Amino acid sequence: MSFPWAQEYKPSHPFMQYLDEKLPLPRFVYNAVGAGYPVPRNLNYFWNFGVLAGFCLVLQIVTGIILAMHYAGDAKLAFASTEHIMRDVNFGWMLRYMHANGASAFFVVIYAHIFRGFYFSSYKAPREMIWLIGVAIFLAMMATAFMGYVLPWGQMSFWGAQVITGLFSAVPLVGESLHTWLLGGFSPDNATLNRFFSLHFLLPFVIAALIILHIWALHIPGSSNPTGVDVKTESDTVPFHPYYTAKDGFGLGVFLIIYTSVVFFAPDQLGHPDNYIPANPLQTPAHIVPEWYFWPFYAILRAFTFDFLFIPAKLMGVLAMFSAILCWFFLPWLDTSPVRSGHYRPLFRKFFWALVVDAAILGYCGGSPAEEPFVMISQLAAMYYFLHFLVILPIVSSIEKPEPLPFSITEAVLGKDDKAVLTPHHAPAPSAA
Amino acid sequence: MVRIFGPLVGLFFAAALFWCFGNGAVQYLTAPAAKTAESLFHKHPHEDFKLASDGVFGRFDRAQLQRGFAVYQQVCSNCHGLKYVSFRDLKDLGYSDPEVKAIAKQWANKAPTLDEKTGDKATRDNLPADHFPAVYYAGQGNPPDLSLITKARHGGAAYVYSLLTGYSDQPAKLLKRFPDAKTPNGLYYNPYFANLNLAMPAPLTSDGQVTYSDGTKATVPQMAKDVSAFLTWTAEPKLEKRKQVGLAVVLYLLAATALAYMAYRNVWAGKKH
Numbered sequence: 001m002s003f004p005w006a007q008e009y010k011p012s013h014p015f016m017q018y019l020d021e022k023l024p025l026p027r028f029v030y031n032a033v034g035a036g037y038p039v040p041r042n043l044n045y046f047w048n049f050g051v052l053a054g055f056c057l058v059l060q061i062v063t064g065i066i067l068a069m070h071y072a073g074d075a076k077l078a079f080a081s082t083e084h085i086m087r088d089v090n091f092g093w094m095l096r097y098m099h100a101n102g103a104s105a106f107f108v109v110i111y112a113h114i115f116r117g118f119y120f121s122s123y124k125a126p127r128e129m130i131w132l133i134g135v136a137i138f139l140a141m142m143a144t145a146f147m148g149y150v151l152p153w154g155q156m157s158f159w160g161a162q163v164i165t166g167l168f169s170a171v172p173l174v175g176e177s178l179h180t181w182l183l184g185g186f187s188p189d190n191a192t193l194n195r196f197f198s199l200h201f202l203l204p205f206v207i208a209a210l211i212i213l214h215i216w217a218l219h220i221p222g223s224s225n226p227t228g229v230d231v232k233t234e235s236d237t238v239p240f241h242p243y244y245t246a247k248d249g250f251g252l253g254v255f256l257i258i259y260t261s262v263v264f265f266a267p268d269q270l271g272h273p274d275n276y277i278p279a280n281p282l283q284t285p286a287h288i289v290p291e292w293y294f295w296p297f298y299a300i301l302r303a304f305t306f307d308f309l310f311i312p313a314k315l316m317g318v319l320a321m322f323s324a325i326l327c328w329f330f331l332p333w334l335d336t337s338p339v340r341s342g343h344y345r346p347l348f349r350k351f352f353w354a355l356v357v358d359a360a361i362l363g364y365c366g367g368s369p370a371e372e373p374f375v376m377i378s379q380l381a382a383m384y385y386f387l388h389f390l391v392i393l394p395i396v397s398s399i400e401k402p403e404p405l406p407f408s409i410t411e412a413v414l415g416k417d418d419k420a421v422l423t424p425h426h427a428p429a430p431s432a433a
Numbered sequence: 434m435v436r437i438f439g440p441l442v443g444l445f446f447a448a449a450l451f452w453c454f455g456n457g458a459v460q461y462l463t464a465p466a467a468k469t470a471e472s473l474f475h476k477h478p479h480e481d482f483k484l485a486s487d488g489v490f491g492r493f494d495r496a497q498l499q500r501g502f503a504v505y506q507q508v509c510s511n512c513h514g515l516k517y518v519s520f521r522d523l524k525d526l527g528y529s530d531p532e533v534k535a536i537a538k539q540w541a542n543k544a545p546t547l548d549e550k551t552g553d554k555a556t557r558d559n560l561p562a563d564h565f566p567a568v569y570y571a572g573q574g575n576p577p578d579l580s581l582i583t584k585a586r587h588g589g590a591a592y593v594y595s596l597l598t599g600y601s602d603q604p605a606k607l608l609k610r611f612p613d614a615k616t617p618n619g620l621y622y623n624p625y626f627a628n629l630n631l632a633m634p635a636p637l638t639s640d641g642q643v644t645y646s647d648g649t650k651a652t653v654p655q656m657a658k659d660v661s662a663f664l665t666w667t668a669e670p671k672l673e674k675r676k677q678v679g680l681a682v683v684l685y686l687l688a689a690t691a692l693a694y695m696a697y698r699n700v701w702a703g704k705k706h
Contacts (some may be wrong), residue, residue, distance in 0.1 A: 041706045083517045083581070084669070092680065093671045215438065246693075246700040260443025260686060264679020265489055268584060276585035276668075286627065306456045308449040320446055327442075333435035372461050379454040383447045390443025394436050413705050 002031065003038045003222065005234040032219065038237035039244055040225035042413050046120075047223065047244075048251030049113040054211060055252060056106035061204050063099040064148075067092075068182040073197035078153035083203040096269040100251055104270045105259045107293035110138060114328075120228060121340040126221040127272045128332040133214045135328045137207055142294070142325075144203040147196040149291055150188070154275035159288045161188040161196070163423055167301075170315040181407065187281060207319040228340030235417070236409035259344050287369045295366030300324050300385065301368050320382070329390045334389065337397035339405065347400040351392055358384045409413050470614040474607050476624040478588030478595040484662050489680065492673055493666055495527045500645050501663025503525060504656045507643045508636050509579065510542065515565035515582035518667045525670055533561050542566045576633070583661070584668045590661040592625065597657035599625040600635035 009030040011017045030036045031413055070089050072081035085092035114134075117123055123131035146164060150157045166186065169179040184191025221232060231237055238244075262269065270292060274285045290298055302315035327334075342349045358381050365378035406412035459484050485494040502523065505515075520537040528536065543556035543564050561564065569575060581630060590632040603622045616622045618677070620630040637653045 007590045043703065043706075076596065080517070086669070087522075093669075093675060097675075149619060174479055193506040223667060243704070246697040250690065250693040250697040252685060253693045255681060257686045260679065260682050264675055264682060267675070272583050273587055273589075276581045304453055306453045308452050311449075313453070316449055320449075322483075323442065327439070330435045330439055330674065334439050336436070372457070372466065375455055376457055379450045379457065383450040383454070386443045386450075389437045391447075394440060 002036070002219065003231065003237065004235070005237075006008055006031070006038050007035045007239060009034075009036055012227065019153065032215065033241040033245070034241045037219065037222075037240040038231070038232055038234070039223050039240050039242070040236060040409050041238045042225050042227065042409050043244070043247075044226050045251060046112065046116040046226075048248055048255075049109050049116060051248040052109045052252065052255050053106065053113055055255075056102060056109055057204065057207060058105060059168075060099060061208070063095050063102060064201075065363075066186045067099055068197075068201060071197075073151070073194050075153060075193050075279070078151060078193060082152040094263070095379075097263045098417065100260065100275050101263045101267060101270065102215065103148060104262075104291070105255075106141065106291065107145070109255070110141065114138065115356065118355070119342040119349075120226060121226060121335060121337070121342070122224050122332045123328075124335065124340050125332065127218070127224060129217045130214060131332060133210055133217060137210045139325060140207050140210065141204055144200060144207065145293065147203075149202040150193065150196050151200060152275060153193060154276040154289075155277040155279055155283075155285050156272045156288070158188055158279035158281065159285055160195075160290050161192060163288055164290070165192070167314075167318045167321075170312065170318045172315070201350065215265060216394070224340065225409060225411055226341060226343060226404055228344070229407075229409055229412070232408050233417075235408065280392065289367055291362070292367060295364070296362035297321050297366070299362040299366030300382045303379045303382040305375060305379075320386075324382075324385060327386070331389070331393070335393045335397045337400060337402065339402040344403040344405055345396075345400060346403060348396050351388060351396060354384070355388050358388070363433055373426060441536075443598055468481060470607055470611040470626055473610075474624055474629060475627065476595070476599070478591035478625060480591070482594050482658075482661075484590055484592035484658075484665060486662070486665055486672055489676065491676055494662065495651075496647055497659050497662045498666050499528075500647065500649060501658075501659035501661070501666075503636075503645060504643050504660040505579075505663055506536075508656075509660065510540075510565070510568070512568055512570065512576040512633075513566035513579045515580045515667055518563060518579050518670075519565065520562045521535045521561040522670055530561075533576070537561050537563065540566070542568060579664055579667065581668050590665045593661040593664055594654075594657045596623060596662070597624040597635075597637055598654055601625050620645045630670065 009020070009024075009027040011020050011026065016026060019025070027036075068084060070081065070085045070092060072078060082096070085096050089095075093221060115362065117131065117134070127292075146160070150161045165179060165183055168182055169175040171178055180186060183189075184195060196339075222237075225231075250253050289295070298321075301317040301321040304313045304320060308316055337345060337348065339345055340354055361381045362378060362385065365374045368374040408417045411417035454524070469476070485492060485497065485672060516663065520533055520540075523533050523536060524530070537559040538561045540691055544559050544566055544686045546555050546557050547563070548555070583593055586592045588595070600623050603616055614629075620632055621634050622629060623631055637656050640652045642653075643651050649655060669675070
């Protein structure tokens with residue numbers, strides 16, 4: 001499960017020796033995020049985001065559990081109880097702002113983490129399973145965030161719930177029944193709010209379990225690195241502790257400065273003013289928009305404005321929106337280039353940056369009113385989105401001529417690798433060249 | 434399998450999107466969406482509107498909040514409630530306990546009561562612990578509660594100020610281009626309101642309409658500004674606390690992160706990476 005040169009846990013205190021014998025939890029931690037886990041020495045700051053994502057989850061769970069102690073999951077009381085938290089609960093305003101902006105921070109971090117994965121092809125063998133679990137975590141996060149946004153029961157909460165649950169009515173034949181069953185009624189009401197509260201409380205723990213699997217799967221091949229070249233010798237790695245605990249500590253500090261600046265000085269900037277109006281089923285807001293982190297997918301949903309080949313536009317939109325994420329599951333088999341890192345893939349790199357721009361355009365259109373020219377722009381952008389993952393990536397990976405890879409991580413860092421001369425049989429396998 | 438079906442699915446979605454794009458483009462070119470009076474004449478709130486509570490070091494101007502409360506008390510409260518704010522909260526504005534008690538007691542809109550034994554409904558004087566009572570307008574719909582109004586509108590306090598000072602006659606250009614858009618009877622033209630006409634008549638109409646106890650001249654813009662500041666406070670009474678805590682937190686984190694950076698450099702010293 002690790003490299004042969006990994007340091008072994010050797011407790012010196014008799015109690016720790018006793019504990020190691022009965023319940024080797026310290027050994028487990030030591031091997032997972034301690035000195036017992038050798039990590040490539042050349043990781044850049046984009047490798048901080050995994051730890052930051054874990055931090056965000058803990059932050060959300062802790063603030064969320066305290067908020068739940070003061071929140072009333074009842075359609076008649078939810079909005080007022082949220083204001084009660086903001087006004088009368090000691091530091092309730094801080095907890096709620098931390099939680100609401102914590103969701104945004106979590107998505108900023110996770111998008112950086114995912115795009116890191118895109119650029120460095122972190123999804124490729126032998127790390128497919130890590131990637132698949134990661135996409136599942138992302139889906140669970142989206143569900144959790146959506147249901148959490150409904151809980152304050154403001155106008156955007158209510159109408160967001162109306163629109164998103166309405167998607168299920170696009171399912172052929174059983175759509176309407178499915179919709180009513182999911183909502184517990186014909187439109188979002190107390191039954192909906194209560195089940196969303198229950199699930200919003202449950203899902204973070206499902207995410208926590210998935211993260212354990214994600215890290216477990218990570219520890220089998222070990223972390224990838226910016227060159228994409230496999231770890232070969234001990235000089236390619238450093239122990240996780242103290243090297244990456246120190247680096248992650250600094251990264252966490254930078255993250256917290258940005259995050260707390262938003263929480264304390266612009267806490268409502270990322271939210272929508274309409275959510276400070278109590279839910280009113282009789283008054284539709286002028287523009288129903290979800291939170292910013294859903295905008296790209298919302299733009300894809302709304303891009304389908306005409307029926308296509310007898311498929312209703314609404315159903316197409318729903319299929320496309322879910323496919324936009326589901327296609328990530330197939331990335332390990334769509335991108336067949338043996339080279340992992342985008343550093344050595346000149347053609348892929350161009351399309352990667354096109355995807356970054358494309359996602360930003362989709363996000364901007366998703367946050368704008370459903371009017372021209374935003375709809376036409378989002379149609380073109382959504383077209384590129386699907387072509388990128390499903391058509392361009394397979395083609396690029398088969399026609400591209402990658403640039404030469406360094407022999408090893410050590411060579412990439414030091415300019416030479418003495419071991420490489422000593423052990424010529426360590427020549428890179430064809431699959432890695 | 435994935436490399437056969439993947440591109441097919443991709444091309445399917447791309448074709449559907451191209452179909453939608455083509456149809457939309459044809460529609461856009463042949464029948465462009467008509468301009469509406471709202472889209473041409475709606476104005477955004479004044480961007481140069483500033484309050485003492487703005488910015489990282491922002492603090493409420495207590496004297497201004499008290500003036501703003503006077504405007505609310507003498508004008509707005511005839512129609513609008515503040516149901517998330519209680520009388521005791523006014524102590525934040527610098528009023529003493531007896532003053533708050535007196536304000537609550539003298540509040541014109543009394544607290545409703547219900548005798549549980551007889552079912553009789555009655556009213557009583559407000560107490561400091563009571564929230565500002567809602568105002569009911571039978572038959573006309575209830576005017577919105579103002580507790581959160583500066584958070585619930587784009588532009589916040591600047592929107593409130595712009596709306597209060599923005600009443601005017603309908604521009605001749607508007608009526609010329611959209612003859613059907615004449616402000617209906619019982620509504621009032623205000624370009625800062627989303628659909629240009631609202632049911633509230635201009636509430637602040639003349640200088641000196643509100644009596645200020647601190648000698649400030651109660652011009653219409655002054656009253657509008659003061660009440661916007663007051664409504665910023667009602668929307669977030671903890672605003673000052675938030676900024677104070679925020680400064681301490683960010684300063685602490687800057688120092689801690691500087692230390693973390695030095696620790697990082699120290700650990701990695703001599704290790705090329």
